[in-house]
Amino acid sequence: MSKYLIVGLGNIGAEYAHTRHNIGFDVVTAFAEKHEGAFKSARLADIAEVKWKGKIFICIKPATYVNLSGKAFKYWMDKEKIALENTLTIVDEIALPLSRLRLRPGGSSGGHNGLQDIEFTLGTNQYPRLRFGIGNNYPKGMQVEYVLGRWFPEEIGIVYKKIEACIEVIENFAGVGIERTMNLINKKEFV
Numbered sequence: 544m545s546k547y548l549i550v551g552l553g554n555i556g557a558e559y560a561h562t563r564h565n566i567g568f569d570v571v572t573a574f575a576e577k578h579e580g581a582f583k584s585a586r587l588a589d590i591a592e593v594k595w596k597g598k599i600f601i602c603i604k605p606a607t608y609v610n611l612s613g614k615a616f617k618y619w620m621d622k623e624k625i626a627l628e629n630t631l632t633i634v635d636e637i638a639l640p641l642s643r644l645r646l647r648p649g650g651s652s653g654g655h656n657g658l659q660d661i662e663f664t665l666g667t668n669q670y671p672r673l674r675f676g677i678g679n680n681y682p683k684g685m686q687v688e689y690v691l692g693r694w695f696p697e698e699i700g701i702v703y704k705k706i707e708a709c710i711e712v713i714e715n716f717a718g719v720g721i722e723r724t725m726n727l728i729n730k731k732e733f734v
Contacts, residue, residue: 547717548620548630549574549602552609552657563677564609564690567633570675570709571602577710587615598717601625609657613664631716632672633709634658637690639676641701642733646673646712646725671721673712675705701733708733
């Protein structure tokens, strides 16, 4: 049975719940709930196991804060004996507009501290990631407040559509592979 590690990046604590920076948590929670998985506290992360179409998905929400996500990622990848190419990290992306998602098999962290820490911990940047565009609709000097802030009311509809699309991306990633899934999602515009 194929095994996959689905890593949603975010920060623990009620003050960060449902902020732009925690979209990774929201996506893995939605995926687990759709497939009747329930999160429980475990070492370095909240974890849910999901079985779907002969595959096992180990879904984690690291309890290490975004900037130290690598430790939880590596621990669960090693513990569950999951190949690096069978991991998928979901992360917020300020350089992408809200209307877009981008799936890649590897590449630059783009300055995202969570991805930088995973890259540092693994010693490679060649691991799959799904970037959830959050846009950059903030005044100069207000990036931190924007990223750690809640969605604007007018954004909520698109956010929910994209969370649903992310669930499909996770399923397709495991079902038809990353290349075909990239072709399905990377050019799509959400409005």
